[in-house]
Amino acid sequence: xxxxxxxxxxxxxxxxxxxxxxxxxxxxxxxxxxxxxxxxxxxxxxxxxxxxxxxxxxxxxxxxxxxxxxxxxxxxxxxxxxxxxxxxxxxxxxxxxxxxxxxxxxxxxxxxxxxxxxxxxxxxxxxxxxxxxxxxxxxxxxxxxxxxxxxxxxxxxxxxxxxxxxxxxxxxxxxxxxxxxxxxxxxxxxxxxxxxxxxxxxxxxxxxxxxxxxxxxxxxxxxxxxxxxxxxxxxxxxxxxxxxxxxxxxxxxxxxxxxxxxxxxxxxxxxx
Numbered sequence: 001x002x003x004x005x006x007x008x009x010x011x012x013x014x015x016x017x018x019x020x021x022x023x024x025x026x027x028x029x030x031x032x033x034x035x036x037x038x039x040x041x042x043x044x045x046x047x048x049x050x051x052x053x054x055x056x057x058x059x060x061x062x063x064x065x066x067x068x069x070x071x072x073x074x075x076x077x078x079x080x081x082x083x084x085x086x087x088x089x090x091x092x093x094x095x096x097x098x099x100x101x102x103x104x105x106x107x108x109x110x111x112x113x114x115x116x117x118x119x120x121x122x123x124x125x126x127x128x129x130x131x132x133x134x135x136x137x138x139x140x141x142x143x144x145x146x147x148x149x150x151x152x153x154x155x156x157x158x159x160x161x162x163x164x165x166x167x168x169x170x171x172x173x174x175x176x177x178x179x180x181x182x183x184x185x186x187x188x189x190x191x192x193x194x195x196x197x198x199x200x201x202x203x204x205x206x207x208x209x210x211x212x213x214x215x216x217x218x219x220x221x222x223x224x225x226x227x228x229x230x231x232x233x234x235x236x237x238x239x240x241x242x243x244x245x246x247x248x249x250x251x252x253x254x255x256x257x258x259x260x261x262x263x264x265x266x267x268x269x270x271x272x
Contacts (some may be wrong), residue, residue: 020146029052032125036122038168
């Protein structure tokens with residue numbers, strides 16, 4: 001890792017944020033949006049507003065973490081209740097679901113920014129995101145939402161380095177996509193299904209597991225665990241029984257562990 005290059009990118013980020021005069025940052029508690037919020041507040045003070053979208057698609061554990069990290073840095077986080085989950089185009093759960101989610105968020109932010117006389121909206125897209133298909137970026141483009149981390153050419157690895165140096169507790173936090181990502185494409189999304197998955201994943205995290213997914217397949221829960229955590233779980237019969245019992249109490253009839261371990265986007269391999 002080139003520390004001189006990172007320092008230059010950091011300086012570019014700081015300069016860019018100072019030039020905005022005022023900004024509203026979309027915050028989730030993940031390392032990218034956390035670093036953006038950190039520098040925005042550092043450079044602009046009260047002229048940097050930090051907002052988080054609260055909806056059934058956000059896990060309770062993630063919301064709690066985001067709030068606690070905000071308290072650590074005295075951020076006055078504004079919570080926006082978004083209603084994407086109630087909209088048919090989001091519920092349809094096609095490849096553009098993230099577009100509809102971000103559209104709802106940016107519409108809410110845009111309205112609030114106008115009311116509070118904030119000049120710009122920003123979100124935590126990073127340089128690595130450009131290599132992936134992310135419909136949410138199209139929504140950002142349409143609403144003219146800035147991506148300062150991309151502008152500074154910061155990669156995920158570099159962002160984690162800066163976040164650690166800043167003392168952000170999210171610096172090594174595993175990536176956490178919205179709960180709707182646990183469903184195969186085209187399987188309709190409902191608040192009750194999202195709540196079920198959220199509770200199921202909370203059971204697994206209560207065991208100390210950090211990177212987990214419960215992929216929802218009707219009555220079957222397919223559990224994914226990070227490769228470095230999977231062997232210990234497979235050797236712990238008591239924890240396996242606890243998970244099965246708890247998930248069946250929640251409403252699943254079948255509980256299985258995916259031996260491939262955690263991987264992004266695996267639900268799409270099980271499209272209906």
